[in-house]
Amino acid sequence: MQRSIAFEAFRYAVILGIVAISLVPTLWMISMAFKPIAEWSAAGADLTWWPRNPTLDNFRFIFGQSSTELIVALERTAGRPIFASLLTASVGTLIAMTAGTAAAYGLSRFGQGGNLPLALIQLRLFPPMAVMIPVMIMWSFLGLIDNWFGLSLIYGIVTLPFAFWLMKTFFDDMPREIEDAALVEGCTRWRVFLRITLPMMRPALASSALFVFILNWSDYLIALLLTTRDWATIPVYMASLSSSMTGQLYGAKAALGVIAAVPPIIMGIAIQKHLVRGLTFGALKE
Amino acid sequence: MSEIALENLGKSFGDFTALADMNLTIANGEFMALLGPSGCGKSTTMNMIAGMLRPSSGTIKFNGLDVVDVPMAKRGVGFVFQNYAIFTHMSVRENLAYGLRAQGVRAGEMTKRVQAFAELLQLEPMLDRPAAGLSVNILQRLAIGRSAILEPAIFLLDEPLSNVDAAFRAVMRSELKSLQGQFGQTMVYVTHDQLEAMTMADRIAVMDHGKLLQVGTPLEIYNNPADTFVARFIGAPGMNILNGRLTQQADTVAVDLPGLGSVALPPALQAAAARLTTPDVLVGFRPEQINAAKAGLTMHVGFVERIGARTIVHMEQGAASAKAVLLSEVETPKARKDWTFAVPDDAIRLLDPVTGQALVGRPN
Ligand SMILES: Nc1ncnc2c1ncn2[C@@H]1O[C@H](COP(=O)(O)OP(=O)(O)OP(=O)(O)O)[C@@H](O)[C@H]1O
Ligand SMILES: [Mg+2]
Numbered sequence: 001m002q003r004s005i006a007f008e009a010f011r012y013a014v015i016l017g018i019v020a021i022s023l024v025p026t027l028w029m030i031s032m033a034f035k036p037i038a039e040w041s042a043a044g045a046d047l048t049w050w051p052r053n054p055t056l057d058n059f060r061f062i063f064g065q066s067s068t069e070l071i072v073a074l075e076r077t078a079g080r081p082i083f084a085s086l087l088t089a090s091v092g093t094l095i096a097m098t099a100g101t102a103a104a105y106g107l108s109r110f111g112q113g114g115n116l117p118l119a120l121i122q123l124r125l126f127p128p129m130a131v132m133i134p135v136m137i138m139w140s141f142l143g144l145i146d147n148w149f150g151l152s153l154i155y156g157i158v159t160l161p162f163a164f165w166l167m168k169t170f171f172d173d174m175p176r177e178i179e180d181a182a183l184v185e186g187c188t189r190w191r192v193f194l195r196i197t198l199p200m201m202r203p204a205l206a207s208s209a210l211f212v213f214i215l216n217w218s219d220y221l222i223a224l225l226l227t228t229r230d231w232a233t234i235p236v237y238m239a240s241l242s243s244s245m246t247g248q249l250y251g252a253k254a255a256l257g258v259i260a261a262v263p264p265i266i267m268g269i270a271i272q273k274h275l276v277r278g279l280t281f282g283a284l285k286e
Numbered sequence: 287m288s289e290i291a292l293e294n295l296g297k298s299f300g301d302f303t304a305l306a307d308m309n310l311t312i313a314n315g316e317f318m319a320l321l322g323p324s325g326c327g328k329s330t331t332m333n334m335i336a337g338m339l340r341p342s343s344g345t346i347k348f349n350g351l352d353v354v355d356v357p358m359a360k361r362g363v364g365f366v367f368q369n370y371a372i373f374t375h376m377s378v379r380e381n382l383a384y385g386l387r388a389q390g391v392r393a394g395e396m397t398k399r400v401q402a403f404a405e406l407l408q409l410e411p412m413l414d415r416p417a418a419g420l421s422v423n424i425l426q427r428l429a430i431g432r433s434a435i436l437e438p439a440i441f442l443l444d445e446p447l448s449n450v451d452a453a454f455r456a457v458m459r460s461e462l463k464s465l466q467g468q469f470g471q472t473m474v475y476v477t478h479d480q481l482e483a484m485t486m487a488d489r490i491a492v493m494d495h496g497k498l499l500q501v502g503t504p505l506e507i508y509n510n511p512a513d514t515f516v517a518r519f520i521g522a523p524g525m526n527i528l529n530g531r532l533t534q535q536a537d538t539v540a541v542d543l544p545g546l547g548s549v550a551l552p553p554a555l556q557a558a559a560a561r562l563t564t565p566d567v568l569v570g571f572r573p574e575q576i577n578a579a580k581a582g583l584t585m586h587v588g589f590v591e592r593i594g595a596r597t598i599v600h601m602e603q604g605a606a607s608a609k610a611v612l613l614s615e616v617e618t619p620k621a622r623k624d625w626t627f628a629v630p631d632d633a634i635r636l637l638d639p640v641t642g643q644a645l646v647g648r649p650n
Pocket of ligand 2 (some may be wrong): 328329330444445
């Protein structure tokens with residue numbers, strides 16, 4: 001098909017536009033993270049794309065080292081919230097993936113739990129805020145407020161539908177013959193599941209887990225409501241980075257944002273080879 | 287070693303009947319081919335024998351024992367799937383050893399068996415390669431090896447060669463046959479390729495639309511098809527079937543083929559023809575049994591196909607059409623001309639035009 005030059009130009013313009021819109025905020029955050037206070041608090045003509053005097057002050061600051069220019073005493077440093085985020089997002093992912101994978105396998109292979117898909121989807125039918133107040137009351141009654149297992153548990157529950165639906169499509173796509181072949185050779189169901197199905201589903205598990213982890217990692221609302229101080233996560237802590245003297249500490253927030261971007265990127269790179277779409281199993285049909 | 291008996295076996299999926307009332311006994315050590323077009327219920331039958339599907343009705347017996355309630359892991363059958371079902375996250379060696387390990391075979395014995403089967407199936411050079419990157423031909427070899435290594439008494443193969451290329455198929459046909467000769471398993475082999483069934487099987491079970499139509503040796507099925515479906519399905523091209531009318535000539539019965547001429551009936555079919563209540567009948571004869579002749583049947587030649595040593599003559603006359611297969615070195619008829627040929631008496635088959643069933647004149 002012969003496309004006109006005008007059309008091609010338009011196409012690239014749209015692509016560039018979309019790339020710019022999605023990259024500019026990220027680049028701006030990275031740039032700001034390395035700007036000294038004078039630069040990140042500047043306005044109007046003084047704004048620059050790149051830091052004129054790059055510095056690590058913002059990073060030092062959130063880890064408790066105050067600089068000469070920014071004399072604000074931080075109540076807490078970023079270490080604890082980073083740890084809280086890592087722990088709760090990981091445990092939440094583990095809960096969602098374990099329950100989701102088991103449920104998806106049961107439904108996909110044995111048709112067990114027929115109304116499970118709908119029951120799980122209804123978890124996402126309304127905005128989380130609508131149910132968070134009752135959840136808060138329940139969690140407080142159960143003593144789950146502001147501790148890691150309370151937050152991990154709710155993360156596991158909230159992301160379970162995603163884990164379930166993703167894994168179900170992957171299980172549905174895996175040819176049954178592969179399992180039947182192992183069963184007929186004398187394997188038990190459990191052994192087949194652990195030795196054949198799960199290893200062959202590694203790419204599916206990896207991509208689903210990454211997706212679920214990112215959902216948990218980026219949560220703000222739930223953590224805000226269910227933690228008070230000890231287990232505040234990165235987003236909650238980030239919101240608290242302000243002072244009456246200087247207002248919002250944008251430089252510190254940007255530095256924390258850069259740090260927060262690291263774990264998902266590392267995970268993404270680690271499982272990149274699994275993220276390639278189209279799982280090819282041992283079967284070639286037709 | 288095992289005998290398999292299917293008794294009134296049936297399977298429905300909801301309203302749809304995939305298999306109805308199948309009765310078939312496969313003898314110990316026999317090579318049985320299930321042959322039929324796509325969707326006729328071959329895989330359904332196999333999956334029930336293996337225990338992957340539960341029959342809706344009827345029973346399956348191994349050596350006289352009902353196995354319907356025996357789980358598939360305990361039935362002692364080997365199964366080769368059409369789409370290989372290779373464990374791609376393992377090496378060739380691990381694939382071969384998988385079943386042995388599941389059955390708790392000792393390590394020393396396992397290594398020996400894997401080595402022996404790798405040699406037998408020429409998989410030795412790639413034993414330690416990952417299974418994921420292998421060619422289709424090798425995958426299928428591996429799939430066969432992985433099942434055969436357990437030396438099952440019953441070996442079920444569901445279209446194992448349908449994805450491999452033609453040259454390799456020919457090689458595998460003889461290898462499978464010699465594998466069976468070596469181990470003497472009872473073998474059930476599903477295929478929709480009649481050449482595979484004809485060349486390998488001791489007996490063939492022809493199926494269509496969930497029904498077993500005929501069971502017999504390849505030659506029985508070729509020579510005496512039980513009905514019009516089998517007659518047309520077996521042979522390449524299949525049997526010619528033409529509408530005819532019985533006519534009484536002196537004290538013998540002949541068949542008049544309108545527009546073509548008339549053929550005499552062999553004595554064996556005279557009595558069978560006499561039992562028909564109407565004079566209408568279907569006449570069948572194999573394209574290979576036609577010879578050019580001075581007198582006999584005459585048809586108009588549409589076109590002539592030369593396929594190496596053989597020549598296929600496509601003929602028609604009115605609503606009737608037929609094919610002849612001739613050796614290419616004999617003189618072949620010209621296209622768009624009339625051609626006269628003869629069909630030997632004993633090549634004639636009669637079929638009931640209403641039921642499609644063959645009229646049995648001469649028992650096999
Ligand atoms: N689980 C199922 N649910 C509903 N229908 C099914 C199911 N399995 C098979 N069928 C139907 O039963 C019929 C027979 O299927 P089967 O797989 O036995 O055919 P087949 O003879 O093996 O054909 P092929 O040569 O294509 O493999 C088909 O029409 C198929 O659509
Ligand atoms: Mg099939």
